[in-house]
Amino acid sequence: MELQDELYERVVIICSQGDDLVNSFDLDNAIQMYLKALDLVPEPKHNWEASTWIYIALGDTCYMNKDYNASKDFLFNAINCPDGIENPFIMLRLGETLYELGDVNKAKDYLLRAYILEGYSIFENEEEKYFDVIKSEI
Incomplete structure (x- = not known):
């Protein structure tokens, strides 16, 4: 709406x-x-x-x-809004946030979703450590 x-x-x-x-x-x-x-x-x-x-x-x-806790909460809210689940930036930032919170397995899920939606280009301006989380999965 x-x-x-x-x-x-x-x-x-x-x-x-x-x-x-x-x-x-x-x-x-x-x-x-x-x-x-x-x-x-x-x-x-x-x-x-x-x-x-x-x-x-x-x-x-x-x-x-x-x-990072507030970031996670806001980004999960964003996912539940119109077109949120299809937004690669939300997936990227949520994955990075979860990584920083120490939940690397869950971070991997969202970072992979970002990669699937947008490809490597979404990682180009991000710290390499985030792409490294999914490198072996792609």
């Missing part, structure tokens, strides 16, 4: 502000902006396309902030 135009515009503006904060490495405030945007999305949040990319932004920013 898509948000009404006016609400969608408000969410986009707030997320843009969050993106600007990420770009200036103000990750804590970026997370707050994304949470503010998510609060505008009606319940149930998992029904809305906007929730997919807001949860991705939250998961990615928490990952960059080394808050």
